[in-house]
Amino acid sequence: MTPPASRPENEPLLLSSDRDGVRTLTLNRPDRKNALNPPLWVALRDALRAVTDDDGVRALVLTGAGGAFCSGADISVPEDVHPDRKLRRLTDVALALYELPIPTVAKVTGVAVGAGWNLALGCDLVVATPESRFCQIFAKRGLSIDLGGSWLLPKLVGLQQAKRLVLLADTIDAGEAHELGLVTWVKAAAEIDGFVDELAARLAAGPPVAMAHSKALLKAGADCTLPEALANEARAQPGNFATADSAEAYAAFAQKRDPSFTGKWAVPPRT
Template sequence: MTGEPVLLSSDADGVRTLTLNRPRVKNAIDAALWSALREALVAAGNDRAVRTVVITGAGGAFCSGADISGGVSSVHPLYRMRTLSDVALLLHELPVPTIAKVTGVAVGAGWNLALGCDLVVATPESRFSQIFARRGLSLDLGGSWLLPRLVGLQQAKRLALLAETIDAEEARSMNLVTWVVSAQEVDAFVDDLGARLVAGPPVALAQNKALLNEGADRTMRDALANEARTQAVNFATADVAEAYSAFSEKRVPGFTGRWAVTHGQDEKGDSHA
């Protein structure tokens, strides 16, 4: 429908759902949708009420990749790629957990958009392809970084060089999908998953995500130093004390991420000028 937004955004109990909304072209991403995604990810990262982000597609498809229906653009590719790179980095560095809910096809940049999320939930009908080579193109939206880390170098080359289409079960067996859930159950499954993530300690989850993302490129010494640094930040929040109290009281903890260090006090509680 003319004038309908290319990206829908909705909030429910700490979960922000971003829905690619170009169903007539299986949610292929054009310039307007790339820009909308970039703005939406910036907004989600800056909104402390957002504790989890779900990315999905309208009309029974996740995303058929970048929209090439208009042919070769007159805009230099380097300029166009900047927006794609912005989206990939914003998604990768978003300080909250992200879930891709994949129904139907996830192809090319659309598949890499899903792989850029922390968790991927697909249905048995989902189909995936690194289709770039069939278009005379190479991997983008972080695919060259993500694929070898998820499946190993040899399988990454298979996917990139042959541009095969694989189904959800094969994708799951290759660690490219976290869960495969029936189409009738996928909405409820993702809702429950989002609620579980929202209930977690936000500071600790953000740091877990960053540690794991960065760990692939770090030495053990670097990783241990980062773990020590982030654990110190965790102990400065109210969530650790809340977790200990909840454990002793046999109740569910209520995590907020609230900073709990009192300014101007040392370990004994003495105030300083």
């Protein structure tokens, strides 16, 4: 078996690239299957927070270098800090990803283990290859689940399956993950890059304000009653009517063309 490629000494732990409104963040520790060490946790937190403040970014792809997504937190090197501080790094990353208003895609090749799998599950959509493998490995390390997995898994697969995945810490393949609803699409390794590029481009071309509202409504809807959800929807929709995108959508439909969405506020200023 060919060993994972090592990272050049001066190369960043986290790579960032932009293309047509899509930002791709790549975990870059291929020699450790992109295990998250303290500097990488901080770099990822800062990069996710920066996305929120950049109006030019309309979709995010999160992936890993060297044929793996992420093997979880790097526990190979002891760290002389209080556990509360260690866990705060994880909490900051999980919340920064959760709070992003733009659509997010995890592109998973190779392994997604422990916190690495929950990092992928924190994205809105997950694309994997048939070779991808997933494991909630915490029990095998004498640890309990983290990075939001205790909240994400029951919502995605139900409580019983979540218990099975966490308490037994079994490794499952991409096919089973897809059947459970933990992977959105499975694509051949030769096809995944092109598929994710096209998917991210479609998401970036959508109406940014309306999509941010929908994403927030779906998250809130999972924990509220139907009357509450309907009230939330009623509050959100006027904000969409007040953007240029609403008029653009109707014009594009009438003119039989693709719409060009900007998210710009279209209400005249008060005089």
